[in-house]
Amino acid sequence: MALGEFELIRRFFAAAACARPGSGVTLGIGDDCALLAPPAGEQLAVSTDTLVEGVHFPRNAPPARLGQRALAVAASDLAAMGAAPLGFTLALTLPEVNANWLQDFAQGLDTMAQSCGLRLVGGDTTRGPLSLTLTVFGSVPVGQALTRAGARPGDLVCVGGTLGDAAGALPLVLGERSANEAVAGPLLSHYWTPPPQFTLGLALRGKATAALDISDGLLADCGHIATASGVAMRIEQSRLPLSDTLRAFLPAAAALEAALSGGDDYRLAFTLPAEHLAAVVSLEPGVRVIGQVLAGEGVCLVDEQGLDVTPGQRGYQHFRERP
Amino acid sequence: MALGEFELIRRFFAAAACARPGSGVTLGIGDDCALLAPPAGEQLAVSTDTLVEGVHFPRNAPPARLGQRALAVAASDLAAMGAAPLGFTLALTLPEVNANWLQDFAQGLDTMAQSCGLRLVGGDTTRGPLSLTLTVFGSVPVGQALTRAGARPGDLVCVGGTLGDAAGALPLVLGERSANEAVAGPLLSHYWTPPPQFTLGLALRGKATAALDISDGLLADCGHIATASGVAMRIEQSRLPLSDTLRAFLPAAAALEAALSGGDDYRLAFTLPAEHLAAVVSLEPGVRVIGQVLAGEGVCLVDEQGLDVTPGQRGYQHFRERP
Numbered sequence A, B: 001m002a003l004g005e006f007e008l009i010r011r012f013f014a015a016a017a018c019a020r021p022g023s024g025v026t027l028g029i030g031d032d033c034a035l036l037a038p039p040a041g042e043q044l045a046v047s048t049d050t051l052v053e054g055v056h057f058p059r060n061a062p063p064a065r066l067g068q069r070a071l072a073v074a075a076s077d078l079a080a081m082g083a084a085p086l087g088f089t090l091a092l093t094l095p096e097v098n099a100n101w102l103q104d105f106a107q108g109l110d111t112m113a114q115s116c117g118l119r120l121v122g123g124d125t126t127r128g129p130l131s132l133t134l135t136v137f138g139s140v141p142v143g144q145a146l147t148r149a150g151a152r153p154g155d156l157v158c159v160g161g162t163l164g165d166a167a168g169a170l171p172l173v174l175g176e177r178s179a180n181e182a183v184a185g186p187l188l189s190h191y192w193t194p195p196p197q198f199t200l201g202l203a204l205r206g207k208a209t210a211a212l213d214i215s216d217g218l219l220a221d222c223g224h225i226a227t228a229s230g231v232a233m234r235i236e237q238s239r240l241p242l243s244d245t246l247r248a249f250l251p252a253a254a255a256l257e258a259a260l261s262g263g264d265d266y267r268l269a270f271t272l273p274a275e276h277l278a279a280v281v282s283l284e285p286g287v288r289v290i291g292q293v294l295a296g297e298g299v300c301l302v303d304e305q306g307l308d309v310t311p312g313q314r315g316y317q318h319f320r321e322r323p
Helices: A003-012 A014-018 A064-080 A098-116 A182-193 A198-204 A218-229 A244-247 A252-260 A272-281 B003-012 B015-020 B063-080 B099-114 B181-192 B198-204 B218-229 B244-249 B251-263 B274-283
Strands: A025-026 A032-036 A042-052 A082-095 A119-127 A129-142 A154-161 A210-213 A232-236 A268-272 A288-294 A298-302 B026-028 B035-036 B041-054 B084-094 B121-129 B133-139 B156-159 B212-214 B232-236 B268-272 B288-294 B299-301
Touching: A003 A014, A003 A272, A003 B121, A003 B299, A014 A098, A014 A119, A025 B181, A032 A082, A032 A119, A032 B003, A042 A064, A042 A098, A042 B084, A042 B133, A064 A082, A064 A129, A064 A182, A064 A198, A064 A210, A082 B041, A098 A119, A119 A268, A119 B099, A119 B218, A129 A252, A129 B041, A129 B084, A129 B133, A129 B218, A154 A232, A154 A272, A154 B251, A182 A244, A198 A268, A198 A272, A210 A218, A218 A232, A218 A252, A218 A298, A252 B274, A268 A272, B003 B015, B003 B099, B015 B099, B015 B121, B035 B121, B041 B063, B063 B099, B063 B133, B063 B181, B063 B212, B084 B099, B084 B198, B133 B288, B156 B274, B181 B232, B181 B244, B198 B268, B212 B218, B218 B232, B218 B251, B218 B268, B244 B251
Parallel strands: A042 B121, A082 A119, A119 B041, A232 A298, B084 B121, B232 B299
Antiparallel strands: A025 A032, A032 B041, A042 A129, A042 B035, A082 A129, A154 A268, A154 A288, A210 A268, A232 A288, B026 B035, B041 B133, B084 B133, B156 B268, B156 B288, B212 B268, B232 B288
């Protein structure tokens, strides 16, 4: 990048760099490092995510939505840890400096930054195939971070809201199908702007025994908690919350498949002693109990008769362009 | 990436994830976030750098050296801030999973991680054109970070060691020229494994008035300090420290050009009240005084007669493949 281009890019991102000034960020963009100060008694939570064009989002993605999604996906890891939002860095690799694209992307990024309370504190811009790496920072009191490792037999298995909407939206994202606005609008919103569940994550501090955000698909991610905690989980298929729009858009089997194995939900999945359920639901009404933690290992899915209907587990497949 | 590939990659990076366990890193790889705890009274310093194949390093770069260089370049920003090393995240985008390449890259990364005292705390691996984004973390006592903004008229302008070696090495890196080992060895080392100047950065706490690491070239980077501090700088050409190997490899004018405008030195440049010079040199004997801070603006280069010989300033050009 030439110096003039750097300056241009810096101007586009000025808004996101000013979001929520002063709170925990003592030096922002423009020096060798940013300086972050978590509140006294708190630790810094850090997570990094890369999104590559053609792998994690389609070519020619709308830049404003891409900006929102990139930050939402990264920030979701903070929410899952019970961390309060602080700031983020953006490493942006661009094939060319296109002012319209940058303006829209930066505006989308700023929208999500303001809505989450995350401030852009630094970054790097380079020329190359389109790719974004975001590193997000939050703060959490020492000892209160929600890891994957504390689930105990007897806990409830819960999710933060409906499942499968983002995976179900893929044919719309790819332009392979269309739908009326009442269906397409909510599904596309789930895909492009999944709101990080910060309110829920903060409410779970001191209550949930394990948590993560669903990015690989419900069954795979519940498997991560089960493995890290050394427990088993029983998920009841009839309790899975599927949105009306997903049911209207997909046949029942495909909607279920999206909920169980589709990635990109970015809802929290967590384990909770039953005595905390009422308090958590009062703060986040979308929370649903979907199963129980048991002694043992592995995740099994049961139907209404209690029969094991667990599908063969598959690893998460990144989004790929169809040939 | 398929799940088996994730596991493979995780194994390769296990060593770097164990470097210096326990010091400031309370939760490392494997959960939604890493948890970092800077010492009481200290802030967290954060910097992000992206390296793209064909832009910042040549195609088919030796992976062990690339691993060392990627971390060194990123860590240098911490040193320039006066921060003590803590940890880093690696976002690695790979066109394919090549076990030999990954093993060598991870070994190089681990070598630099151990040598700097930086621990790998998290990351992301995706498929795409080869690109690395490293976000590095350090800690610095509140109020002691070395920014670019404090230089005062009367301060000395200093650098942490010889200049131009990495830029001078480019024809060797690209295979366009060769040289005997006594010349090629040190120059290639400067390019591939520039040691982050942590000892110097820590020594400058409470002494230097401004600092940065030279990545864009001496004159451009001195310009950054001058602008941020609202001062001018006078650099004496005869005082620029050029290595014997650089002089042996390049004609005098080209060696000077590499020292003035070549990027990638990753030496610290800093401004220092004269009373602190002896203490700093005793800790880092390679430090050289190259000029003075003056009232005014801009950076000028003078020859031994005091005549202005400032070349036209140019922005940093990323490394590019020759056609």
